[in-house]
Amino acid sequence: MNTNIRKTLRNATTSIALIVTAAILAQVFNIAEYIYTRKKTKQQSVERTYRSLQEMQRIVNLKTTVETAVQNAMGDVLVSMQTPNAFYGIVSRLVARNEYIVGSAVAMQPGFYQEADSLFAPFAYPSGPDAKGQPLTKLLPYDYTEQDWYAKPYAADSAMWSEPYTDVGGSGLLIRTYGQPIHDSHGQVIGILTADVHFKELAQNDDTIYEQFDKVSIVGILLQLVALLLVTWIVWRYATKFRAMNHLIMEQELLGKELQIASDIQNAMMPHNTQKDDALHHLEVKHTLISAPNISADFYDYFYFGSKVVFCIGDVPGSNVKAALLMSVTRTVFRTAAGAQTIASSDPSPAAIVTSMNHSMCSINYNQMFATLFVGVLDLETARLTYCNAGNPAPVILYESTGAKPLDVTPNIPIGVMDNYEYVEQHITLIDDFTLFLYNDGLYETTDASGTPYGLKRLMTRLNTLAGEKPERVLSKMRDAIEAHRGSAELTDDILMLTLKTT
Numbered sequence: 001m002n003t004n005i006r007k008t009l010r011n012a013t014t015s016i017a018l019i020v021t022a023a024i025l026a027q028v029f030n031i032a033e034y035i036y037t038r039k040k041t042k043q044q045s046v047e048r049t050y051r052s053l054q055e056m057q058r059i060v061n062l063k064t065t066v067e068t069a070v071q072n073a074m075g076d077v078l079v080s081m082q083t084p085n086a087f088y089g090i091v092s093r094l095v096a097r098n099e100y101i102v103g104s105a106v107a108m109q110p111g112f113y114q115e116a117d118s119l120f121a122p123f124a125y126p127s128g129p130d131a132k133g134q135p136l137t138k139l140l141p142y143d144y145t146e147q148d149w150y151a152k153p154y155a156a157d158s159a160m161w162s163e164p165y166t167d168v169g170g171s172g173l174l175i176r177t178y179g180q181p182i183h184d185s186h187g188q189v190i191g192i193l194t195a196d197v198h199f200k201e202l203a204q205n206d207d208t209i210y211e212q213f214d215k216v217s218i219v220g221i222l223l224q225l226v227a228l229l230l231v232t233w234i235v236w237r238y239a240t241k242f243r244a245m246n247h248l249i250m251e252q253e254l255l256g257k258e259l260q261i262a263s264d265i266q267n268a269m270m271p272h273n274t275q276k277d278d279a280l281h282h283l284e285v286k287h288t289l290i291s292a293p294n295i296s297a298d299f300y301d302y303f304y305f306g307s308k309v310v311f312c313i314g315d316v317p318g319s320n321v322k323a324a325l326l327m328s329v330t331r332t333v334f335r336t337a338a339g340a341q342t343i344a345s346s347d348p349s350p351a352a353i354v355t356s357m358n359h360s361m362c363s364i365n366y367n368q369m370f371a372t373l374f375v376g377v378l379d380l381e382t383a384r385l386t387y388c389n390a391g392n393p394a395p396v397i398l399y400e401s402t403g404a405k406p407l408d409v410t411p412n413i414p415i416g417v418m419d420n421y422e423y424v425e426q427h428i429t430l431i432d433d434f435t436l437f438l439y440n441d442g443l444y445e446t447t448d449a450s451g452t453p454y455g456l457k458r459l460m461t462r463l464n465t466l467a468g469e470k471p472e473r474v475l476s477k478m479r480d481a482i483e484a485h486r487g488s489a490e491l492t493d494d495i496l497m498l499t500l501k502t503t
Contacts, residue, residue: 063161066195069098074180084108092134096135103124103177105123105170108182119144121144122138125137142169149194159180165177176202286472297327298442299496305342306346307380310338311376314374350387355423362419372390372441384430391414393440395436397435400467406460446493447486447492448486462478
């Protein structure tokens, strides 16, 4: 008996000694990795700084090239003042001879050549994506005098670069424009000679950072791999029964990190307007998000534009980090498309916003993912709602006098499915004392323990009883109703509810 005890103790001591040895070796590998990575990180920082300087120099050289080309073309413009049709050839040559210039215009002061208030701006742009062949020319079809690229150089009587914008009505690209004033013989500004450069050419390219980081970390990864193999061998030999448990713990940790990343992405994508901002525009915006255990990608966003509020609500199907990342991209694309619309027009079009988003999503959608979306523009002075629905559930209007009424929506397809799809927008003028209730499909698809969904009929019945209530109470009561219906059943999808009410 004592012999068996001594043998067991010896085996246990040997096992502990081997595990401790492996732990020490693993720590030595960690220290070596830290020293190596720290050294390489410093080296990488120097190299990255050098690359940034190179990129800055490239951008400076590009700007200088474009500015010089415009200055050289200015002489041709001044010589051709009496034959304005020659401007077409000047801007065409400017685009054809400069690889970075994707558009050029001679934008004259209104009425300079024709009757009062007339506009004359010959414009040239590449004939195709490869920029080969003779550039195309046309007259700019919009009032360019309201655009920053014209108005600011004209008012300042100074050449300057514009901020990035989407050239709606021109080349259609995201660009920056260099504008140089054209002067008459008396030194008065009579127009602007421009050159458009694709915005990506003027942005620093740092795409190689992650590749360099991988190269820096390869030695550390190899050291960690050696340590992992050694620990795995010891555990397999002396503690086989614990391997499955350790593997499960690692998977749970990785899943937990993935869930946390997705949750952080979803929270970061929520709007950050303050109650003060909402009160200033006389709008009360409230939302409730009931998060499921798995990852989801429900989102909403809104911003103010003059007396209007531009808003959206949407959902990316899926339950992984990829869906959460696509949701963040969709929200960013919404901000970009909506921002471009507010720049191009004082009355932004939801259909144009959704169309632009759909084109952007289709161009990057390599995994055949899509997003449902509802985009609206609400005039806070007239209560006129213009909207476009792309596969999202129809919002509900809550009137204190008549109860709940679903909004009539045209069933457009979700974004990211088919490029060049023609989205249809609609409009309605809301009566006083309304609450607009928006939601995603997780609300009515929530099931109880027997698998019965909450359903649209039950949803409309409940909302009808809440018409006239304050937004907080509407959301609170709907949350209580959903939780009561679900009971002990697992929540399989996020539930996002949003209310907008003028004050």
